[in-house]
Amino acid sequence: MSAVLEKLAPVAAQATPAKHGITIAILAMGGEGGGVLADWLVDLAEQNGYYAQTTSVPGVAQRTGATVYYLEMFPEAATPGGRMPVMALSPIPGDVDVVIASELMEAGRALQRGLVTADRTTFVASTHRVYSMTERTAMGDGRVSADKLLAGGQAAARQFITADFAQLAEATGSLISPALYGALAATGRLPFSRAQFESTISRGGVGVSSSLKAFAAGFDAAAKALSAPPPVAVAAPAVPVPPVGPKLAVLSARILTHFAAANHATLTAGILRLADYQDVNYAFRYLDLLKPLENALPGDSALAAELMDETARHLALWMSYEDTVRVADLKTRRSRFSRVGGEVKLSGAQHLGINEFLHPRIEEIADTLPADLGRWLLATPWARACVAPFTRKGRVVQTSSIRGYLLLYTIACMRPLRPKSLRFEVEHQRIADWLDTITRLVPSQPALALEVARAQRLVKGYGDTHARGWGNFRKIMAAMPQLRAMPQGAAQLKALVQAALADDSGQALEKLLAATV
Numbered sequence: 464m465s466a467v468l469e470k471l472a473p474v475a476a477q478a479t480p481a482k483h484g485i486t487i488a489i490l491a492m493g494g495e496g497g498g499v500l501a502d503w504l505v506d507l508a509e510q511n512g513y514y515a516q517t518t519s520v521p522g523v524a525q526r527t528g529a530t531v532y533y534l535e536m537f538p539e540a541a542t543p544g545g546r547m548p549v550m551a552l553s554p555i556p557g558d559v560d561v562v563i564a565s566e567l568m569e570a571g572r573a574l575q576r577g578l579v580t581a582d583r584t585t586f587v588a589s590t591h592r593v594y595s596m597t598e599r600t601a602m603g604d605g606r607v608s609a610d611k612l613l614a615g616g617q618a619a620a621r622q623f624i625t626a627d628f629a630q631l632a633e634a635t636g637s638l639i640s641p642a643l644y645g646a647l648a649a650t651g652r653l654p655f656s657r658a659q660f661e662s663t664i665s666r667g668g669v670g671v672s673s674s675l676k677a678f679a680a681g682f683d684a685a686a687k688a689l690s691a692p693p694p695v696a697v698a699a700p701a702v703p704v705p706p707v708g709p710k711l712a713v714l715s716a717r718i719l720t721h722f723a724a725a726n727h728a729t730l731t732a733g734i735l736r737l738a739d740y741q742d743v744n745y746a747f748r749y750l751d752l753l754k755p756l757e758n759a760l761p762g763d764s765a766l767a768a769e770l771m772d773e774t775a776r777h778l779a780l781w782m783s784y785e786d787t788v789r790v791a792d793l794k795t796r797r798s799r800f801s802r803v804g805g806e807v808k809l810s811g812a813q814h815l816g817i818n819e820f821l822h823p824r825i826e827e828i829a830d831t832l833p834a835d836l837g838r839w840l841l842a843t844p845w846a847r848a849c850v851a852p853f854t855r856k857g858r859v860v861q862t863s864s865i866r867g868y869l870l871l872y873t874i875a876c877m878r879p880l881r882p883k884s885l886r887f888e889v890e891h892q893r894i895a896d897w898l899d900t901i902t903r904l905v906p907s908q909p910a911l912a913l914e915v916a917r918a919q920r921l922v923k924g925y926g927d928t929h930a931r932g933w934g935n936f937r938k939i940m941a942a943m944p945q946l947r948a949m950p951q952g953a954a955q956l957k958a959l960v961q962a963a964l965a966d967d968s969g970q971a972l973e974k975l976l977a978a979t980v
Contacts, residue, residue, distance in 0.1 A: 484537040485513075485653065488554040488578050491565040492529040492593065496640030499667075500563070501532040503644060507663045508536040511655055516550040529569050554578055561652055562620075563643050564588040565628075568595050571612045579619045585652040586620035587643060587685070589628040604920075624650060626684040637670065637677035645681030649689065657682065702728040705735060710743050717750060722757060725768035726775060733779035740783040741881060749782060752898060759905045770913050774901060777919035781894055785925040786886050787823060787831050791874035794819055794862055815863055819871070822857030824926060825850055830886035831877065837885030893922075893933075900943065910953040911946065918960050935963040935972055945980050955979060 487504060491497025501517045508515035513536045520531045535550040542548055556577030562584055564570035570588035573579055579586050590609070598605045617623050628642040635642075641664065647653065648660040664674045704727045707715045711734055718730045730753075734746040756774055760767040783789070793799065800815070809815050825847055829837035840846050861867040881887055897919065904912035921936040923929065939959045946952040959979065962971040 484535050484548065484550065485561070486551075486554065486559045487534040487536075487561040487563070488559050488573065489532040489534075489563045489565075490529050490569040490573055491532070491563075491640070492569070494638075495565045496638040497530055497532050497565065499638075500640040500644055501534060503640075503663045503667070504534050504536075506666060507653075507655055507659060508534075510663070510666075511659055512539050513537060514539060514542070514548055514550075518552045520553060529565065529572075559584055561585045561647065561650075562587070563647060565639055565643065566591060566593050567609055567612050568592065568598075568607065570616055571607065574612075574615050574619055579616070581619060581621055584620050585622040585624070585647075585650050586616055587624045587646045587650065588616060589639060589643070590625050591627050591629040622650060622652070624685045624688050626681075626688060628681055628684070631680040631684060632677050635673055635676040635680055637673040639677075641674040641677040642681030642684075645678035645683075646685035648678070649682045649685035704728045704731050707731060707735060711735065711738060711746065714743075714746055714750060723763060723768050723771065726771045729772050729775050733775055736779050736783055740789065741878065745782070749779065752778060752894070756898065756902050756905070759902050761905070761909065766909055766913070770901075770905070770909060770916065773913060774898070774916040777916055778894070778898070781890070781897075781919055781922060784886070784890050785923075785929070786881070786884075787827055787874055788877050788881055790821075790925070791871040792878065795868060795871045795875055800863075816861060817863045819860045819862055819867075820857055821860055822926075823854060825854055826930075827926065828854070830889075831884055833880070833883050834885040834888045897940075900940070904947075908947065908952065911956060914953045914956040914960070915940075915943075918956065921960060921963055931967065931969075932963075935969065938972065938976060939963065942976060942980050949979075 489497050489500055491500070498519065501519070505515040505517050515534060515536045517532060517534045519533070522529050522531070531554070533552070533554050535548075537548040537550065554576075557580050559578045559580075560583055562573050562578050564573050564587070567588060567590055570586070573586075573588075578584070590613070592609065594606065598607060613625065616625070624646055626646070628646065629639050632639040632642045644660065644664075648655075648657050661675060661678060664678060665671055667674075714734045715731060718727055718734070722730055730750070733749055737749050738746040753771070753775060756771065760771060800817070803817060804815055807815070826841070828850060829840045831837070832840065840850065860870060862871055897915070901912045901915050904915065918936060918939060921932045921939075923932055939956065942959070946956050949955055959972060959975055962975045963969070965971060
């Protein structure tokens with residue numbers, strides 16, 4: 464395949480008029496070697512009979528976009544004697560031959576800027592994701608659909624080559640830039656052979672071995688993508704039921720016996736999560752809470768399966784609410800230290816220091832206490848005044864030290880006391896009210912019941928995030944009498960939830976609520 468592509472390279476090059484330059488835009492985030500890739504291309508061009516120029520416009524990583532490197536190449540043979548070509552300093556929409564994106568969101572930004580066109584652009588993009596700040600800070604699921612980004616690239620480009628080039632780079636111990644460089648070589652869009660591409664890397668003299676391995680991996684992945692037949696749409700595979708251990712075998716059997724097959728995967732994931740969060744008895748309680756809904760569902764219908772699935776999923780999330788015990792537990796797990804060590808490529812000769820910033824409020828301290836004591840703390844001014852000095856400023860806890868680790872580990876060991884805590888009492892009363900509302904709506908308004916189940920996604924996180932989400936949820940549930948009387952009550956409830964998720968100031972929700980009630 465490699466030999467065939469190298470033979471095709473001169474043919475592809477003829478698609479570019481002999482008296483016109485070649486324009487290339489590279490979108491890469493910091494630390495990915497975008498500048499190195501641009502320098503390689505300049506060297507490639509200059510060593511093989513072309514003038515070349517590169518410029519860069521720095522972005523602010525994922526906040527407003529990555530750095531855009533722009534290159535132009537012009538054949539020396541097409542330049543009149545004594546003259547030099549005049550090259551642009553930045554890409555012009557509709558006038559770019561090659562676009563390279565080091566991450567899928569950056570590919571989307573290239574599409575948005577109009578750099579990719581169906582009549583001329585070869586588009587090389589890595590399919591891995593580094594979520595943008597807007598995706599991470601969204602109150603709901605703010606992730607941009609990868610499928611939509613890929614479909615947009617396929618529709619917009621003359622030639623679209625994708626693969627997880629970041630994974631290929633990691634497997635070869637290199638950065639993503641040589642893998643993308645190899646993919647570009649495989650497209651045949653530039654009038655240079657594979658050997659000429661590789662010679663550029665060798666001339667660089669830094670990390671040559673690993674870069675050549677990543678180049679080869681990128682070249683092969685692109686060659687495979689170019690030779691693959693068009694994808695055929697297939698139905699999404701059924702979600703497999705996760706395996707359970709012997710302690711949950713009884714619960715697993717109960718799920719298989721008393722619940723519809725369409726809900727087995729979600730329910731099993733629920734009992735696994737809650738047994739990990741608290742204990743096996745808590746997982747039993749989870750299924751007990753769902754029993755009234757199961758009895759109320761109207762037979763074996765698609766709507767009934769969806770309603771149970773959504774309720775079961777959101778119930779598991781609500782029952783595993785984030786409190787100080789949960790946070791401490793997650794931050795002291797061995798798996799977390801292993802994950803962080805892997806992310807920073809920790810070696811045996813290095814020491815890993817992890818600093819956690821914690822800022823508990825008086826309310827969170829009271830929530831962790833036994834219910835009566837927690838209520839007393841919140842209602843007693845002098846007690847609040849005594850605790851307040853310890854909550855005014857956050858503190859940094861180094862969990863990689865013995866002292867810091869033991870501090871959080873002690874808090875995590877309070878898990879057996881959680882069912883007696885104020886937070887547990889409050890949350891489970893709210894859960895009972897929510898489930899009761901869903902169950903009462905099922906016989907007459909199942910669509911509205913489904914949206915009530917989905918509305919739980921407003922209640923998440925801890926601290927200010929949780930307080931804001933719960934406040935929005937409570938306001939929406941207060942409008943249930945009006946929603947039940949509306950012919951399109953389910954659609955209106957869905958719109959209210961979306962308004963609450965889209966605007967953390969609450970103004971959009973207040974405006975829509977005013978129109979509802």
